[in-house]
Amino acid sequence: MTAALPAWARFVAPAAVGAILLGIWVVLVDVVHLAPRALPSPVAVGEQLVQHWDIILEDMGVTATNALVGLAVGSILAIVLAGLAAAIRPIDGMLAPLVAAIAVVPIVAITPILNTMFGASSQFGRQAVAGIAAFVPVFINVLRGLHQTRPVHRDLLRASAATPWQTFRTLTLPTALPYLMTGLRIASSLAVISALVAEYFGGPSDGIGTAIATAAKSGRAALAFAYVAGGIAIGLVFFLVTSLLERIVTRRSPV
């Protein structure tokens, strides 16, 4: 095993790798002109990013909102249903195969149907796709978390004559919370990806995905890449926020 990196190196090392790769890219495109024509220089991408910042931000807002609505609704639905499944065994039996079915639904397969169903002026199809994608990991993780209470803790609450509601509030829920956060972290990335991919299959003519497709088709590769950078930014923000939440909640988990 290699020794752990010092704290500063953990930030500097990946940044250095990124800078080196960016340098190679610039050299290939701008200096030796070896790259295919569809690959723009990072400099050109940066220029497009600055030039079209306002509309890129607008489209980012559309996609991020779709992802967020899908993530929120899908997660709430997943939490409620997982709670029911954990509390009532027959419901668990009923839901398990359904969730397995939803988990294997290829998002790209139903996206055109949903988009057509709700029309070219509605974001609902995209939000629904993000919601379905977010639902599965949240449901699975919350259901698992609700079953993680330790026997010694259950004995303790029974010995303390706690009511079922008190047991849920003081033991079951806090035990499940880190699992919920893990589910949310996984779901957040899936929701962003799904909301973006859904835009490739119709619906309103806004959003990062639509813009990437339009720019690429009209040969504006640098602009397309600028939009890709916008998409990455959305994904990063979602991931970082949910990771932070997860870290806060799991701080006190192991004993």
Place this chain on the structure above:
Amino acid sequence: MTDETIAVRAAGVGKVFPTKAGEVVALTGVDLEVAAGEFVSLIGPSGCGKSTLLRLIADLDEATSGTLSVFGKTAHQARLDQDYGIAFQQAGLLPWRTVGANIALPLELHGVGKADREARIAELVDLVGLTDFVDRHPDQLSGGMQQRVAIARALAERPRLLLMDEPFGALDEMTREYLQSELARIAAETGAAVVFVTHSIPEAVFLSDRVVVMSPRPGRITDILPVDFGDARVEGLRESPEYFERVTAVREALHGAPVERPNER
């Protein structure tokens, strides 16, 4: 009133666990009385039903035969009335709660007001010597400290009966002896009756007024030995000839015959 002078009364208590391979008799024909304020240890090899008996008294499991009463009530009613406090081999602290909040958990569950809880926490952390750690979380404490928090939690509602299931079983010998002395002091100070499950002979002898010796297959009581050190449970006791005499007596009762060469740890 007999209700107040007898903490635990078991008559003909038995427990049968149904398993796939058939019924397993965990406990049979247990007759035992624990007086108020008395310290009684249950000792015996694995499978002798000592923990099962404790769980029956705590109403964590139900007896399949016989009658069991705690301060004259059914075990079920005694649990609902919070007549006992309990500590397990694992401290069983909630990791997301501070030491203080863990100790106050039973009080919180029974609607004790915040000011009263704070006052009680202060008393209890002082009793178990953890005043400086009241705002720490369990993962910042050693195993022995966690167990002291668990004992403080068991004492939170001033129970007249303390049930302890090998609370020092997972600790090293030094911590263990220290906590035994602490427990002897706490039990004397609070005047609570204690039913204490252990598989350590010296521990049982040091702490108890009486040692209940149990035997497996089926789990039953084979002997009850008085120790009678009174209130003289100080460190010097561990070195005294009377102490070794009692240890030998319990060991012989456990093995069912005089032991040639006592193998003291």
